[in-house]
Amino acid sequence: MTAPVTAAMIALADELAEAAAAIARRYFRTPVTVDTKADASPVSIADREAERAMRALIEARFPDHGIWGEEFGRVREGADFVWVLDPIDGTKAFLAGKPTFGVLVGLVWRNRPVYGVIEQPHLRERWAGGAGHATTLNGQPVRTRLCPALAQATLFATSPEMFGANLPAFERVRSRVRYPVWGCDCYAFGLVASGFADLAIEAGLSAYDWCALVPVVEAAGGVITDWQGQPLTPDSDGRVVAAGDSHLHGEVLRLLADG
C-alpha cells in the first residue's frame, strides 16, 4: 500500500527544514552553550531551539501525527504518520564551524520512512524526496550514479571511532575502495543521492539520523539498508549502508558480513 502522503505534508517538511535551518544559521560559528548528554554527545542551544520550532509547526498543522525528535523525545508514537527529527545532525561538526552538519526531517508512515529532507543551512543546500517524488537538490532533480566496481568507488564515513566493534567489517570495504573520504555526517548521503559519491557507511546511528536519509537516497535511484540488507525502520540497529548502484550495494553487504 502506498503511503497517503499529501502535498501539505511535503510542504510542511520543507517548512520544518527552513525553520530549523534559520535557527542553526543564527548560532553557527558563535559561542553557544554546550552540554554533554548522557551518551557524551554534545547538545547546544541551537539543537533545542530548532527542534522546538519544528515541533510547534507539526502540532499546529497535523496535531494527530506523532513526533520523535532527538532532543525532546516522542509523542503519539502509535500514529500512522510520525515525524522523525534531528535538528542538527553532526553536532560536533556544527560546533567546530564545519558546514557538513544538517537538519534532518523524516516522515515515517506505519514504521516505514517515506519522505525525507536533508538541509545544510550554511550552504543553503536542501535535498528532498520520497513518496513518489524524485529527489531534488534545491529543486533540481538529482540521480545516483552507477559504479562498475568497488575499486572505483568513493566511500564516505563520518569517523573511525563510531564503528567500535564493527571496525574490522568496515575496514574490509574501506581497504578496497578507490577513495575513502571522512567526516561528512548526513551530508554524505546527499552527495551519494546526487551521484558525486558512491557509498556511505555508518554505524552507531539513531533513528532520527537515518529516517530522513532513506527516502532521499531511494528516490534518487540508490539503495539504503542496514548492514544485513534489511529495510531501515525506526527500530533498526544503527548500522547503515547506502549505495548509488545496487550491484555495488550487494558487493558491500557481502564484505560487511564476511567476518
Added chain:
Amino acid sequence: MTAPVTAAMIALADELAEAAAAIARRYFRTPVTVDTKADASPVSIADREAERAMRALIEARFPDHGIWGEEFGRVREGADFVWVLDPIDGTKAFLAGKPTFGVLVGLVWRNRPVYGVIEQPHLRERWAGGAGHATTLNGQPVRTRLCPALAQATLFATSPEMFGANLPAFERVRSRVRYPVWGCDCYAFGLVASGFADLAIEAGLSAYDWCALVPVVEAAGGVITDWQGQPLTPDSDGRVVAAGDSHLHGEVLRLLADG
C-alpha cells in the same frame, strides 16, 4: 629581518586565489577527468588548469619570483621569493562533491612561509594573513581561541590512513580531546585560525600543503610547527600540528613525542 612583502604581492595572492577558485567552481560537481599520479593521488583537469592560471599571473607580475606548484613542479628555486601553490588541496573531497577542499597560495621568503591564502571556492570563503597583516576571513579579522585543557579541545584531522606509522602518536592526542572531527583538509586550518576549533594535526603532507597554512594560523594568533616543534619550511617532513593556544600546542607536542 622582516620579509619585504609588498602590497602588490599581497594583491597578487588574492588574485591567484580568485583565479584558481573560479576554475575550481566551474569543474566542481561535474564529471572531470581523473588520472592517478605516481603517488596514487587523484589529479583532475581542474587542478592543472587552476595551477596554469596562477603560474601565468605570477610570471606576468613577478617574473623573477620562484614558483613551486603541486602539478607542474618548480622554477627559479633559488629566488628570494617563491610562490608555493596547491591549486586544489583535498582533491578527493573535491572529486566527491564535498566543499572542504581549497585553493592554497603560500608566499615563501628565504625558505620561510610569510604570507598565505586558504580559499574555499564553493563557499566563497577566503582566509588570508601574514607579513604583518592579521588574518582575515573574507576581509574580517579573525583570531584563534584559547583552550585551557586538551580535554576541552576540538581536533581536526583529514583521515586515519594518512598517519601510517605515526598513527599511535596521533592516537595519544585524539584519545584525550573532547571532539575529534575528521575530513577537513586545509579548511581545518582556517577553522582553527577563526577560533572555531583548537587543533589540526596532519601527516604525509607536502610543502604546497602547508606553506599557505603557516602564515594564516600564525597571523591569527596560533602556533603551527612540525611534530618536533620546529618551524615549518618547504623542507619539513610533512607532519604538521597547529593549535590556537600555544600552551595546548606544547602539551600536544609532548604527547606526539612520547612514543
